[in-house]
Amino acid sequence: MVVAKIPTSLPLSSSILIRKWTRKCTKNLISAPNFLVFSYLDFLDSVLCVVYKYLDLLMEGEASPCYCRSKNKSDIIKGCYGNRPGDEDEGTGISETLYGRQKKLKEMIDLIEFVEKLLNKTKVFDAGYGDFKDKKKVGFNRLGNRWSDCGCDSCISWMKVDDPKLHVVVNEASSKAMGEHSNENVIFIHGILSSSSFWTKTLFPKLSESAKGDNYNMFAVDLLGHGKSPKPRDNLYTLKDHVEWIEKSVVSEFGSNSFHLVAHSMGSIIALALAAKHSKSVKSITLVAPPYFPSKDGVEFTVMNTLTPKRLWPPEAFLSSVMTWYEHLSRSVCFVLCRNHRTWEPLFKRLTGAREVNFMFMDMMKITHHSGWHTTHNVLYRGVKQMDRNLEMLMKLRKKVHVLMGTGDKSVPPDCGNQMKNKFPEVEVNNIPDAGHRSVVFNRENVVAQDLFRIWENSTSH
Structure with missing residues (x-):
């Protein structure tokens, strides 16, 4: 009796084909709801474009400029904010991602234009928006905050000062060093949607506890548009703007002729630009979770x-x-969220039973849309384009650049540090196992403090 054998496994080629087909089906199942949801959001954002223009006219008498249909960045800069010296320079231009984000459906643009034509027939819209580009808006934008922004004393206190500067938390050296070994300066720069609290609530106490910390003056800044710092409406929040405000508020204000830099995430882009501009003064640069991408065409997207x-x-x-x-x-x-942060804080305390609201939550609540939107695009996306040029300059001058990178980072690709080292072998990279974007510092404060002391001491001894 002959018993036929039934194959219990598929041929290798068939198995591979099935896996590919399964992955393709899974991808299509995921992409279908993605397409539907984000197509709807495209439509909703287009409708809100018209709504906000009309509301801005009613509340302020002028419609705030937006990037929905601008075709090139020169038109945006000239049309929305007037001609500014140096806008054509690489470090000051706005990101391609601001005006190059395309809507999925052409009908959405047609809808906006149709509604605007209807609104333009009314005198109030025509009078308010028709000659908008010909008006001088610097005073209006600088002194007034948007009706949709928070107007509490904390958020607008900078407007009451003739010469506003960034909010800076200073931790002065307790020792008065004599002779050749004078106290050193360290400037700390936070990332997007954060503040100086990122450093002062975590790392500063550990640095101060050590006897070594007595020899360092530490400055933690709130970047422009963040925390308690100014949030001007006539500013594009470019990389150059952030660097100039740090120069004005820290380097010049405190007479920092030499300094070390420590920066987290997006702050790393600003730190490298500041270091390249003050290459004779900078002694070391420590970048924590830097978003590094090799510079090339289209890198912003x-x-x-x-x-x-x-x-x-x-x-x-x-x-x-x-x-x-x-x-x-x-x-x-x-x-x-941001306009009503004074309401959310006590509500959050009641719901959680916490005595204090987490500083990271409050940092996100204290930013304006204008500052957050432009900083994200003009620094985080466009600023990456400048990192190679700044690193090349620093490497030629033999400046020490150190990178702390978490292998479990979910916000920035964990291999960013290794990519930087591949292109610039002189960069020192320390990959922290399983550390995340923030936990590369949080809960590791003692270790990070010792690493920083080692970096500072080595750079001083050379």
């Missing part, structure tokens, strides 16, 4: 699609997508 892609899950990724891809939807989020 590469960064945007890598760091904040359009995703529905997890929730924080979806929120990041909304806040970076949709100008008017993100303004609506800021209107609900």
Whole structure:
């Protein structure tokens, strides 16, 4: 009796084909809801474009400029903010991601134009917006805050000062060193949607506890548009703007002729630009979780699609997508959250039973849409383009650049540090196992403090 053998496994080629087909089906199942949701958000953002223009006219008499249909950055700069010296320079120009984000459906643009034509027939819209580009808006934008922004004393206190500067937390050296070994200066720069609290609430206490910390003057800044620092409306929040405000508020204000730099995330881009500009004064640069991408054409959109892609899950990724891809939807989020941060703080305490609200939560609440939107695009996305040039200059001058990178970073690709070292072998990279974007510092304060002391001492001894 002959028994036929039934194959229990598929041929290798068939197995590979099935796996590919399964992956393709899974990808299509995920992309379908993504397409539907973000197509709807495209439509909603287009509608809000018209709504906010009309509301701005009613509340302020002028409509705030936006990037929905601007075709090139020179038109945006000249049309929205007037001619500014040096706008054509690489370090001052605005990001391509501001005016190059395309809507999925052409009908949305047609809808905006149709509604605007209807509104233009009314005298109030025509009078308010028709000659908008011909008006001088510097005084209006600088002195007034948007109706959709918070107007509490804390948020607008900088407007009451004739010469506003960045908010700086200073931790002075307790020892008065004599002779050749004078006290050293260290400037700390935080990342996007954060503040000086990122350093003062975590690392400063550990640095101060050590006897070595007695020899260092430490300055933690709130970047322009963040925390307690000014949030001017006539500013494009470019890389150059952030560097100049740090120069004005720290380097010149405190007479820092030499200094070390420590920066986290997006702050690393600003730190490298500041270091390159003050190459004779900078003694060391420490970058924590830097978003590094080799400079090339189209890198701005590469960064945007890598760091904040359009995703529905997890929730924080979806929120990041909304806040970076949709100008008017993100303004609506800021209107609900940031404008009412005084309401959310006590409510959060009641719900959680906490005595104090986490400083990271409050940092996100204290930013305006205008400052957050432009800083994200003009520094985080466009500023990456300048990192190679600044690193090349620093390497030629044999400046020490150190990178602390978490291998479990979910916000910035963990291999950014290794990519930087591949292109610039002189850069020292320390990959921290399983550390995340913030936990590379949080809960590791003692270790990071010792690393910083080692870096500072080595750079001083050379």
